C-alpha cells in the first residue's frame with residue numbers, strides 16, 4: 306500500500322511524527338511518500354495544493370493528513386489560503402463521506418465537559434457529507450442596490466449527493482446499533498427539506514435500521530443533554546463540522562477525534578478533526594492520539610487491515626487507561642512521550 310503523508314502546518318508535523326512511529330512499530334509492508342501542503346506549500350511553492358502534491362495524492366492508496374492553517378496567511382486571497390488544500394483534496398478525490406467517531410475511553414469520564422455519568426454512554430459516529438453544502442456552492446461578495454457590501458455562499462444539495470451519503474450512513478448503522486439520526490434544518494431550509502425527503506426514500510432499502518430526524522439546533526442541545534441516545538448521525542457539511550467539534554469535548558478533548566474521508570473507491574484521506582492549533586504549535590504539547598487513531602482508520606478502511614487498526618486502538622485505550630495525559634486532558638505528557646507510550650503499549 307502506498308501512503309502519502311501530508312503533515313501540513315502548525316502542530317501537523319509534530320503529530321505526524323508520532324503516527325509514523327506507530328507505523329514503523331507495526332512493520333507493515335507499506336511505502337511512504339511525503340509532500341508539502343497548506344501554508345507550508347504556499348510559502349514554498351506559492352500554492353496550498355501544488356500540482357505535484359495533488360498528483361501524489363491521486364496516485365496514493367491512502368493519505369494521512371495532519372492539519373492546515375497558518376495565521377500568517379489568513380488574509381491572502383481565499384483560493385490561496387492554506388485551508389483550500391484540504392477542501393481541494395476532498396473535492397478532487399471525491400471524498401464525500403466523512404466518518405467522525407466519538408467514543409468515551411475508559412478512564413476519561415472525568416475529562417469530559419459533561420458530567421461523567423452522562424459522558425460515559427457516548428459511542429456515536431457522525432457521518433458528515435463532505436463534497437457539498439455552503440462549502441462548495443457559489444460564493445462571493447457583491448454590492449447591494451443601496452451600496453452595501455454583501456457576502457454570500459449558496460447552500461445546495463442535489464438528491465444524488467444526499468442519496469450517496471445516506472447509503473453510507475445506513476450501512477454504518479447496520480454495522481453498529483441499528484439507529485440513524487438525520488440532522489437538518491428542514492423547518493427553515495429548502496436544502497434540508499430535500500435532504501430529509503431523500504433520506505426517507507433511502508430508508509426503504511434498510512428496514513433493519515431505525516431512522517429518526519432532528520433539527521440541528523436541537524441536536525446541538527441533545528448532544529450535551531443526553532449524547533448516549535445517538536448511534537449514527539448523518540448530516541451535511543457545515544452542521545457536521547460544528548457538531549463534531551462539539552462531540553469532541555463531550556469525550557474529553559478535540560485531540561482525541563480521528564476521521565476518515567472516503568470516496569467510492571478504497572482510496573481515502575485520514576486526519577484528526579482538529580486544526581493546526583497555532584496557539585500551541587512548536588511547543589511539543591499537542592495531543593497526537595487523534596492523529597494515531599486516524600492511522601488506525603486508514604489501515605481499516607483503505608488497507609483492509611482490521612487487525613492492525615484494532616491493535617492501534619487498543620494501544621491508545623491502554624495508554625489512556627494507564628493515566629497518560631497531555632495538557633489538553635489536564636496532564637503533563639508531551640507529544641513525543643504520548644507517541645512513545647502508544648508504541649510501548651503496542652509492543653507490550
Ligand SMILES: NC(=O)c1ccc[n+]([C@@H]2O[C@H](COP(=O)([O-])OP(=O)(O)OC[C@H]3O[C@@H](n4cnc5c(N)ncnc54)[C@H](O)[C@@H]3O)[C@@H](O)[C@H]2O)c1
Nearest residue numbers: 372373374375388560578579580581582584585591592633
Ligand atoms: N482539517 C484541517 O486541517 C483543519 C481543521 C480545523 C481547523 N483548521 C485550521 O486550523 C487553524 C486553527 O483553527 P482553530 O484554532 O479554530 O481550531 P484548532 O482545532 O486548530 O484549535 C482549537 C483549539 O483546540 C486546541 N487543539 C486542537 N488540536 C489539539 C491537539 N491535538 N492537542 C491539544 N490541543 C489541541 C488548540 O490548541 C486550540 O486551542 C485555522 O487556520 C483553521 O482554519 C484546519
Ligand SMILES: CC(C)[C@H](C(=O)O)[C@@H](O)C(=O)O
Nearest residue numbers: 374388391392546578579580
Ligand atoms: C479547515 C476547514 C476547511 C475544515 C472544515 O471546515 O471542513 C475543518 O474545520 C475540518 O473540520 O476538517
Ligand SMILES: [Mg+2]
Nearest residue numbers: 546547550578
Ligand atoms: Mg472543523
